[in-house]
Amino acid sequence: MRKIDTRRFVRATRSTPREINRQIILNLVREHQPLSRADLARRMDIGRGMVTSLVDELLAEEAIYEGATVDAPRGRRPKMLYVRTRDRLVIGVDVRFSHTYIMLADFSGTPVALERFDTITEPMALVSELATRVSRLLQSHQGAGVCEGIGLVVPGMTDQRTGRVLFAPQLAWRDVPLREALSEATGLSVHIENAPIACALAQMWLAQRGSEVPTDFVYVTVSDGVGAGIVVNGEVVRGATQTAGEFGHVPLAIDGPPCLCGATGCLEAYTSNLATLSRYLGQPLSATGTRKLLQESGLTIVDVIARARAGEDRARQAIQETARYLGIGLATIINALNPAKLFVGGEIAAAWSDIEPVIREAITARALTSTGAATPIIPDPASDHPRLRGAAALVAAPTFAAPRLA
Amino acid sequence: MRKIDTRRFVRATRSTPREINRQIILNLVREHQPLSRADLARRMDIGRGMVTSLVDELLAEEAIYEGATVDAPRGRRPKMLYVRTRDRLVIGVDVRFSHTYIMLADFSGTPVALERFDTITEPMALVSELATRVSRLLQSHQGAGVCEGIGLVVPGMTDQRTGRVLFAPQLAWRDVPLREALSEATGLSVHIENAPIACALAQMWLAQRGSEVPTDFVYVTVSDGVGAGIVVNGEVVRGATQTAGEFGHVPLAIDGPPCLCGATGCLEAYTSNLATLSRYLGQPLSATGTRKLLQESGLTIVDVIARARAGEDRARQAIQETARYLGIGLATIINALNPAKLFVGGEIAAAWSDIEPVIREAITARALTSTGAATPIIPDPASDHPRLRGAAALVAAPTFAAPRLA
DNA sequence: CGAAATTTGTTTTGTATCGAAACAAATTCC
DNA sequence: GGAATTTGTTTCGATACAAAACAAATTTCG
Numbered sequence: 001m002r003k004i005d006t007r008r009f010v011r012a013t014r015s016t017p018r019e020i021n022r023q024i025i026l027n028l029v030r031e032h033q034p035l036s037r038a039d040l041a042r043r044m045d046i047g048r049g050m051v052t053s054l055v056d057e058l059l060a061e062e063a064i065y066e067g068a069t070v071d072a073p074r075g076r077r078p079k080m081l082y083v084r085t086r087d088r089l090v091i092g093v094d095v096r097f098s099h100t101y102i103m104l105a106d107f108s109g110t111p112v113a114l115e116r117f118d119t120i121t122e123p124m125a126l127v128s129e130l131a132t133r134v135s136r137l138l139q140s141h142q143g144a145g146v147c148e149g150i151g152l153v154v155p156g157m158t159d160q161r162t163g164r165v166l167f168a169p170q171l172a173w174r175d176v177p178l179r180e181a182l183s184e185a186t187g188l189s190v191h192i193e194n195a196p197i198a199c200a201l202a203q204m205w206l207a208q209r210g211s212e213v214p215t216d217f218v219y220v221t222v223s224d225g226v227g228a229g230i231v232v233n234g235e236v237v238r239g240a241t242q243t244a245g246e247f248g249h250v251p252l253a254i255d256g257p258p259c260l261c262g263a264t265g266c267l268e269a270y271t272s273n274l275a276t277l278s279r280y281l282g283q284p285l286s287a288t289g290t291r292k293l294l295q296e297s298g299l300t301i302v303d304v305i306a307r308a309r310a311g312e313d314r315a316r317q318a319i320q321e322t323a324r325y326l327g328i329g330l331a332t333i334i335n336a337l338n339p340a341k342l343f344v345g346g347e348i349a350a351a352w353s354d355i356e357p358v359i360r361e362a363i364t365a366r367a368l369t370s371t372g373a374a375t376p377i378i379p380d381p382a383s384d385h386p387r388l389r390g391a392a393a394l395v396a397a398p399t400f401a402a403p404r405l406a
Numbered sequence: 407m408r409k410i411d412t413r414r415f416v417r418a419t420r421s422t423p424r425e426i427n428r429q430i431i432l433n434l435v436r437e438h439q440p441l442s443r444a445d446l447a448r449r450m451d452i453g454r455g456m457v458t459s460l461v462d463e464l465l466a467e468e469a470i471y472e473g474a475t476v477d478a479p480r481g482r483r484p485k486m487l488y489v490r491t492r493d494r495l496v497i498g499v500d501v502r503f504s505h506t507y508i509m510l511a512d513f514s515g516t517p518v519a520l521e522r523f524d525t526i527t528e529p530m531a532l533v534s535e536l537a538t539r540v541s542r543l544l545q546s547h548q549g550a551g552v553c554e555g556i557g558l559v560v561p562g563m564t565d566q567r568t569g570r571v572l573f574a575p576q577l578a579w580r581d582v583p584l585r586e587a588l589s590e591a592t593g594l595s596v597h598i599e600n601a602p603i604a605c606a607l608a609q610m611w612l613a614q615r616g617s618e619v620p621t622d623f624v625y626v627t628v629s630d631g632v633g634a635g636i637v638v639n640g641e642v643v644r645g646a647t648q649t650a651g652e653f654g655h656v657p658l659a660i661d662g663p664p665c666l667c668g669a670t671g672c673l674e675a676y677t678s679n680l681a682t683l684s685r686y687l688g689q690p691l692s693a694t695g696t697r698k699l700l701q702e703s704g705l706t707i708v709d710v711i712a713r714a715r716a717g718e719d720r721a722r723q724a725i726q727e728t729a730r731y732l733g734i735g736l737a738t739i740i741n742a743l744n745p746a747k748l749f750v751g752g753e754i755a756a757a758w759s760d761i762e763p764v765i766r767e768a769i770t771a772r773a774l775t776s777t778g779a780a781t782p783i784i785p786d787p788a789s790d791h792p793r794l795r796g797a798a799a800l801v802a803a804p805t806f807a808a809p810r811l812a
Numbered sequence: 813c814g815a816a817a818t819t820t821g822t823t824t825t826g827t828a829t830c831g832a833a834a835c836a837a838a839t840t841c842c
Numbered sequence: 843g844g845a846a847t848t849t850g851t852t853t854c855g856a857t858a859c860a861a862a863a864c865a866a867a868t869t870t871c872g
Contacts, residue, residue, distance in 0.1 A: 001641065001642070001803060001808075002639070002640045002810075003433075003611070003619075003621065003640040003641075003803075004430060004806075004808045005640060006430075006434050006436075006437045006438065009430055009433075011430055012423035012426035013830080014829080014856095014858080015857095016418065016422060016423045017418035017419065018858075018859090020417065020418035020811060020812050021417055023410060023812065024410060024412075024812060027409075027410045027412050031412045036820075036821090037821060038819075038821075045417070046417060046859095047860060047861065047862090049821085049823075049824090049860075049862090050858095050859070050860070051821090052821060052822060053822095053858085053859095069867095072819070072869095074817085074818055074819070074868065074869045074870075075818040075867075075868060075869075076818080076819050076866060076867040076868060077819085077820075078819085078820060078821085079820085157775075167775075204409055205409070214646065215409065216645060216646050230743075232639070232641075232643050233639065233641050233643075234409040234410075234411060235407065235408045235409075235638075236407070237639075239622060239743060239744025240620065240622050240744055240745060240781075241744055241775070241777045241778070242744070243741075243774070243775050243778060244742065245742070245744075246741040246742060246744075246774050247741070247742050249774055250656055250657075250738045250741070250742065251656075251657070251658055251659075251734060251738065251772070252659075252660050253657075253659045253660055253661070253662075254658050254659055255659070263771065265659075328657060328660060332655075332656045335655045336634075336653050336742065337636075337650050338645025338646055338647055338648070338651075338652075365669065366655070366657070368649070368652050368655055368667055369647070371647045371649070372647070372649060397409075398407060400409070400410075401410075402410045404408075405426060405811055405812070406429065406808040406811070419859080420829080420859050421828095423829090423830075424829080424830090442849075442850090444848075444849055447849095452830095453831060453832065453833090454849075454850060454851085455830090455831075455850085455852075456829095456830070457850085458850060458851060458852090459829090459830095459851095475838095478840095478849085479840085479848095480839065480840045480846085480847055480848070481838075481846085481847040481848025481849065482839060482847080482850075484848085484849060485849085485850080
């Protein structure tokens, strides 16, 4: 039951039913392929004639293609339909503090090529570096298909309307018109998004076939910061001023340790990689001190996880404690939003078998309902490059999204 | 950018554009009345002929009516259109721990009659009492219009699909088929909802004319418990198993005072009326003890608020402290969901001028962004009967909601 | 083996309705 | 008093949904 926004609505036109049904067909094929025209007619409770007409349109646009005819128990054999993903390419870019990753992938998120280089902090220098790498990548994979756009994931808040990075503390960016600059430099359409939302979009649009994708879920990223991509009613939650999802700053203890945000006792101050590392080192978390210490020692969260898995007690303990606090944070999300699923991304997901019991215990202790306590928690290991998949999803998703209406 | 749910979608038909545009017109008239047909044509970028046809349909259904022709600077004078609310009646019911309120109101939420009686805890006895009162109310206001349904607000979780109360701790209800029972007893369509969501719906659908109603906001109720009605993208958030909105159990201090939910340090354990009262009394909050103490002393939160306003120091302090913790809780919501507005309902809203500065200060200390810190916080005093308005909204809203599509 | 049955996909046909344009009504300006 | 302006209704044609007929491909069964 949605309220119509009387200031910015989209009225229906003569072609509206066609647009809607066309998109339904596209999504049905995408998620249940292979599907014949007759299958579609049955699923949609619509005449086969109508399906033929809509499918012809999708075939003409090369959004889908016709595969082989398959066997049927009796009657004429159906010609199966599939979405075209293989030769529709996307560039995914993941800008992080130290390195920037750039991936060429197809429309299903399957990687074709992957590169990495040291992040250039100056935005316009980064843009021109990206532009040369993009054109080089596309040059060397010319036969593989046509590139339909660039998805760019940044560690900070973005504004969808203007395509600007509002604030990215790690890179010291403020109000950078990144979309426009990269679009101009490459001639491709560019989509930018912050990391947690991009990861959520990857789950929503690029999930493995067969895995149920719910319309209500939260993707929690644990890395230098702790953030969340929230999906409600099949739509991402951006908030009134594009800053929703900062779950890292729910308090666990209002008089707790200082957080880098200036407040005290935030979830992030207990569970970010920096927090886990400083716990491991037996040092209090501080904005400048911890970073410096880590640079000197060269220690990273990946090392601590490795040591924990190798059986080092101090590392195990540091990580288990992080897991306990993380569980409390997840319980908060469960109580607040009651998602059908939770995804946990970040380096710590690599230690899932170690931390899962602890997380589950913490959730059970604080979840209000038994169904809430049973919410599936799914790790999304960093080795799968979730942010790059998210970048790819940014380009692919608009093709499949429901038309905006009313 | 919404994802189409390929298991339960609504396909478009020939009449879809008409349904959409009809509903847009209805909402435009509702929010910007008076409006002429020509105004609608301009706002919707549509031909006046089309408007005439759609308006005729709405007039025939008596959803809107034609008012007087008004003056215009030149040309033919327009006939203004208005939504019909005055003689469309609704019954609103608010079931609370001690009393149950029943209101006869019109479609805009304006009360016609209001009654109160001691809550009957046995569900079926309550239903039959309600049924006799409903029929008596409608009998004595026969000339006022036709009753289009009953909205029932309960202090607990509800399931929209089945119309059952899943769990209402205050009444010790579990899985009560309330909608079916009351509908059968009265012959009217019944809508049930939990209190915070109903209050949010009241703000969304029955806001005073002129006040901007955002599509993203949160209504926080502070009473025996602390809950929230969350609205995102113009739609209420119910969650995967209908239990979203339990913001009362975000932790403020994981080792804090015990909460009635079994966990410790929940927001509710700091800010519920019970928490404020026990703070005032200098007693620790406990499930049985506090309730008993209050029953013996006869003290209520209203008394404490009155004493605080009268200048009693201890009362002031108890309430200010509640306000501080509430502010931290609101900051959490702001960081997590970035709503355009926050509403605060419950008895404590009556002391708004006293608590607002404290709340604002706490928010500023913990909000991540300056725009977040500036989120408008709007008190919704209990004297306006927000839950009853919410009950009315339950009946009125479906008439105005956007058609479900794709 | 061949006609009937079954199922898929295309084409045709009828009809509702969107969108444009013409028209009618009501009023002001010159 | 006629031109201009604005509102609201009516008319009309093109489009596209929906239903039905048709064509194609294959199995079943007499």
